[in-house]
Amino acid sequence: xxxxxxxxxxxxxxxxxxxxxxxxxxxxxxxxxxxxxxxxxxxxxxxxxxxxxxxxxxxxxxxxxxxxxxxxxxxxxxxxxxxxxxxxxxxxxxxxxxxxxxxxxxxxxxxxxxxxxxxxxxxxxxxxxxxxxxxxxxxxxxxxxxx
Amino acid sequence: xxxxxxxxxxxxxxxxxxxxxxxxxxxxxxxxxxxxxxxxxxxxxxxxxxxxxxxxxxxxxxxxxxxxxxxxxxxxxxxxxxxxxxxxxxxxxxxxxxxxxxxxxxxxxxxxxxxxxxxxxxxxxxxxxxxxxxxxxxxxxxxxxxxxxxxxxxxxxxxxxxxxxxxxxxxxxxxxxxxxxxxxxxxxxxxxxxxxxxxxxxxxxxxxxxxxxxxxxxxxxxxxxxxxxxxxxxxxxxxxxxxxxxxxxxxxxxxxxxxxxxxxxxxxxxxxxxxxxxxxxxx
Numbered sequence: 492x493x494x495x496x497x498x499x500x501x502x503x504x505x506x507x508x509x510x511x512x513x514x515x516x517x518x519x520x521x522x523x524x525x526x527x528x529x530x531x532x533x534x535x536x537x538x539x540x541x542x543x544x545x546x547x548x549x550x551x552x553x554x555x556x557x558x559x560x561x562x563x564x565x566x567x568x569x570x571x572x573x574x575x576x577x578x579x580x581x582x583x584x585x586x587x588x589x590x591x592x593x594x595x596x597x598x599x600x601x602x603x604x605x606x607x608x609x610x611x612x613x614x615x616x617x618x619x620x621x622x623x624x625x626x627x628x629x630x631x632x633x634x635x636x637x638x
Numbered sequence: 639x640x641x642x643x644x645x646x647x648x649x650x651x652x653x654x655x656x657x658x659x660x661x662x663x664x665x666x667x668x669x670x671x672x673x674x675x676x677x678x679x680x681x682x683x684x685x686x687x688x689x690x691x692x693x694x695x696x697x698x699x700x701x702x703x704x705x706x707x708x709x710x711x712x713x714x715x716x717x718x719x720x721x722x723x724x725x726x727x728x729x730x731x732x733x734x735x736x737x738x739x740x741x742x743x744x745x746x747x748x749x750x751x752x753x754x755x756x757x758x759x760x761x762x763x764x765x766x767x768x769x770x771x772x773x774x775x776x777x778x779x780x781x782x783x784x785x786x787x788x789x790x791x792x793x794x795x796x797x798x799x800x801x802x803x804x805x806x807x808x809x810x811x812x813x814x815x816x817x818x819x820x821x822x823x824x825x826x827x828x829x830x831x832x833x834x835x836x837x838x839x840x841x842x843x844x845x846x847x848x849x850x851x852x853x854x855x856x857x858x859x860x861x862x863x864x865x866x867x868x869x870x871x872x873x874x875x876x877x878x879x880x881x882x883x884x885x886x887x888x889x890x891x892x893x894x895x896x897x898x899x900x901x902x903x904x905x906x907x908x909x910x911x912x913x914x915x916x917x918x919x920x921x
Contacts, residue, residue, distance in 0.1 A: 543790075543791065543792050543793065544753075544754060544790075544791070544792025544793045544794075545664060545675070545681060545792065546675065546680045546681060546792065547661070576682055577679055577680060577682060578679060609678060609679040609680055612678045612679075612680060613680075614896065615895075616894035616895060616896055617791050619894075620790075620791065620858060620894070
């Protein structure tokens with residue numbers, strides 16, 4: 492499933508870059524993320540709680556910063572997580588691009604998400620909606636953090 | 639994979655169990671929605687609290703102020719209740735149009751609302767009637783208008799410590815007409831591709847005195863079509879006027895693509911079926 496999100500963050504690109512490539516700091520802006528701890532160079536372990544009514548997914552897994560190019564404002568993140576209680580995995584590759592917009596920065600995130608197991612039962616519209624909510628809150632939090 | 643099943647006999651006992659087990663508890667009445675989610679493996683509660691033995695949650699009462707329906711009354715019982723037919727025949731037809739008789743014999747009103755699936759039938763009709771739910775917690779009771787109950791897919795504004803105990807439908811002003819239309823292009827027992835509920839009252843001079851329109855399956859929650867209502871209120875509706883008002887439904891809905899149709903198709907069908915519902919009510 493390919494997802495595209497764009498958000499305007501009211502801060503200059505250098506500051507947004509510093510925050511989004513600091514995985515533990517950026518993760519604090521993802522609603523539902525519990526502890527994120529380093530597990531190697533550019534690698535982290537973390538946990539994400541996603542709630543949809545009575546259904547609670549706890550996605551435990553690894554996040555890695557796989558590529559960064561500050562001059563071009565591009566970074567790539569890979570996440571592999573599973574919910575061991577319900578059974579299901581989520582694999583996501585996210586390409587982030589930061590574009591100067593005067594004093595602000597446009598954050599573009601292109602995600603390729605593969606979902607297997609029970610989590611897929613929700614169907615694409617619901618998953619897309621949940622991802623949209625996460626991304627919107629993420630961008631708002633980045634803006635607040637940098638304000 | 640098992641859970642402990644509890645059958646409290648009073649609301650107070652059910653609330654105490656809910657407080658004791660917290661997030662590990664799940665409330666059921668007919669358990670039709672729960673069984674599907676459990677079999678899909680999406681729910682794994684340690685404790686299931688069945689509400690069907692609580693006598694206070696059953697029964698339908700007709701009052702001067704309208705109709706009160708207990709949370710554990712089944713769809714079938716509502717469909718067959720004389721009081722409901724007397725209150726509003728369209729409400730009877732709404733419940734009669736849900737799924738199949740086997741489902742209606744088991745599924746309850748409270749379960750239907752608490753499950754918050756956006757494609758279900760009773761919510762739009764209850765919104766159009768101006769109904770409210772009673773939410774009971776250890777702190778007491780509060781009421782929530784049905785059009786403020788739904789927050790997102792499968793998500794309501796009920797708090798974790800609350801039980802939906804009843805639905806109150808207000809008395810309708812004399813001359814109020816109501817309808818529920820369900821577009822079912824696939825099978826008769828399917829969820830609707832779009833559904834429209836509406837209530838309308840014309841003043842003696844032929845102007846629209848009161849109108850409420852709500853749609854199902856047109857986004858993450860059932861939705862009230864306030865733009866359509868605003869375009870009609872105070873007007874003397876003719877065919878042209880109704881068509882124009884129905885076209886405004888586009889601003890009120892946010893459908894998504896699924897097996898029952900693309901978002902674009904659902905937008906078209908929402909307009910068509912809103913127009914049909916309104917035409918029926920003014921004819």
